[in-house]
Amino acid sequence: MELDLTPKLAKKVYGGDGGAYYAWCPNELPMLREGNIGASKLVLEKNGFAMPRYSDSAKVAYVLQGSGVAGIVLPEKEEKVLAIKKGDSIALPFGVTTWYYNKEDSELAILFLGDTSKAHKAGSFTDFSLTGPTGIFTGFSTEFVCRAWDLDETTVKALVGSQTANGIVKLAPGFKMPEPKKEHYNGMALNCEEAPLDVDIKGGGKVVLLNTKNLPLVGEVGLGADLVRLNGGAMCSPGMSCDSALQVTYIVRGSGRVQVVGIDGKRVLETTVKAGNLFIVPRFFVVSKISDADGLDWFSIITTPNPIFTHLAGRTSVWKALSPQVLQASFNVPEDVEKKFSSMRKAEEIFFPPPN
Numbered sequence: 001m002e003l004d005l006t007p008k009l010a011k012k013v014y015g016g017d018g019g020a021y022y023a024w025c026p027n028e029l030p031m032l033r034e035g036n037i038g039a040s041k042l043v044l045e046k047n048g049f050a051m052p053r054y055s056d057s058a059k060v061a062y063v064l065q066g067s068g069v070a071g072i073v074l075p076e077k078e079e080k081v082l083a084i085k086k087g088d089s090i091a092l093p094f095g096v097t098t099w100y101y102n103k104e105d106s107e108l109a110i111l112f113l114g115d116t117s118k119a120h121k122a123g124s125f126t127d128f129s130l131t132g133p134t135g136i137f138t139g140f141s142t143e144f145v146c147r148a149w150d151l152d153e154t155t156v157k158a159l160v161g162s163q164t165a166n167g168i169v170k171l172a173p174g175f176k177m178p179e180p181k182k183e184h185y186n187g188m189a190l191n192c193e194e195a196p197l198d199v200d201i202k203g204g205g206k207v208v209l210l211n212t213k214n215l216p217l218v219g220e221v222g223l224g225a226d227l228v229r230l231n232g233g234a235m236c237s238p239g240m241s242c243d244s245a246l247q248v249t250y251i252v253r254g255s256g257r258v259q260v261v262g263i264d265g266k267r268v269l270e271t272t273v274k275a276g277n278l279f280i281v282p283r284f285f286v287v288s289k290i291s292d293a294d295g296l297d298w299f300s301i302i303t304t305p306n307p308i309f310t311h312l313a314g315r316t317s318v319w320k321a322l323s324p325q326v327l328q329a330s331f332n333v334p335e336d337v338e339k340k341f342s343s344m345r346k347a348e349e350i351f352f353p354p355p356n
Contacts, residue, residue, distance in 0.1 A: 018048035018170035026123030033123035059114030087193030204351025233354030
């Protein structure tokens, strides 16, 4: 069966005046199910409130645009209230309960990528709401809820039945939500647009890696991530994850061309990507990108907290490590052709600026 790696856009699952929740469907993007990966996006309007919920999957969240507040409760811990903004990445391990609020005029958009290997449905997140018509306590009898909360029946019915909205609501202007605390941010999130660069190639591009060194909590999530910003007309060297990890890529900004080559040297994807597209590169497949004139930014998760990549062009490529005789024999070319090949790309690595 041939793999369908075609990039897809998310589709709306539910929403209203306060905002909407979108998801990528494994029926349309089969690699989600194949790779046990879930992907979704939350968009909140002004005064939009995504009510408390937990999920069957560990995730990494990335703020695509806007600013707002995130509430996070780790199992048996106190609530942490974070101020979040564009570029923030948040590690969300199993068992975490979250809520999000947007008090600004501009939209708050958050991307969620995660591992569904222990989820109810491969390739999809299943969220469990704490309140609303699909909230957990709507399924228990009044007697059980009264006993659990030590409340009278009238109060329980008010608590369980008053919220009629599902998942997202629009709060009244002036409603006072908890204020974020600076100390809650440390160790829970990292801003990928402000963090020290791991790679900075003049005229080529920049990379910030998210791993256990700068955000130890991703170790509990079991995922690594990166934010890549490719300059206009630049190329990202053909490369692969050499530790059997999948790479899930969301295009944050711009557009460009992508090629993926897989088993037996077959090109399995050649397409143009744009903001909002999501695609997945299978294990050991080689991917390369060339940005259009306006550049190309993407956020990726890798299904290991400390991924290792191998590039097949540039100063750090495997070609530079192989001896000349091996290259000449493998390519079946004269010595002068091998020398010309080996003499190129001695300084550049990972990103190549556009040709003059």
